[in-house]
Amino acid sequence: MPELPEVETIARTLEPLIRGATFTGARVLLPRSLSAGSLPLEQLDGHPVGGVTRRGKLVLIALAPRPSRLTQPDDTSPHCLAVHLKMTGRLFVHPGNAVPGPHTRVIFSLRAADGECRQLFFDDARTFGFVRLLSPASLADWAFWRTLGPEPLETPPAELARRLRAHNRAIKAVLLDQHVVAGVGNIYADEALFRAGLDPRTPAGHIPARRAQSLCRRLCEVLREAIAQCGSSIRDYRTARGDAGAFQNSFRVYGRAGEPCLACATPLARARVAGRATVYCPRCQERLGGAE
DNA sequence: TCCTCCCTGTTC
């Protein structure tokens, strides 16, 4: 369940392992793991890795131009490789002779700057994730990309709050909506709402502007703390180095239904909001507006 | 605006 802090950690740990290496091939072991809108992966060949970044929950492997081509890259040339890990996706760098595991879906071959051959494995047990090779043109055509909301850590709280309050759905549903704000998933939505003292079912439009801004600050606070701890490892998530994150030890509500609230000792309640398991403190988290 | 589906490993 990589969310923003986990994907950020994966990008940061993956980059030094593959930056400067050149793609020499790709093998798709499970066809549905390659997005339907992807350029053919053969077009990767010869492109060096320029860097690894993140946008929302997407890992973006930037491609540098092929060094020895006379033709200039244009709008339809491969530009970046996007990877959505969804629930159980992982990216690991292995030696050139490593054999795929039972959940390996796509294998990228790379030649490192030192001449060594490496393989980048995209593993994904539940096969929800995907890889997608994009040109500047196909990136601009990708509806998901075009409509992705702003990065919470790079957006002023007042602007984020304005976006949240423009909807009347439950605030948790709005936080999870990637069109409103990018990168927030079930864990950090619950944690931010607890810190802000807001009931997850509160209609977003009923939250006063100041409280909505406070929520956005709490959200950024919990995201930064989680990044500092290399994310949260619940089940499958690992950094690109194979290490677990540590922020799962700092959860105040997520996964703690029935346990005492850390602030008031009231047993934490469980609900289903926006189709997602939701944990909250019925005493500390205030429900504003709307019917009971 | 909400629900269902996709998918499979893990837990009860």
Added chain:
DNA sequence: GAACAGGGAGGA
């Protein structure tokens, strides 16, 4: 052997 985990697409 059923329930559960959940991001995003698509449909009611």
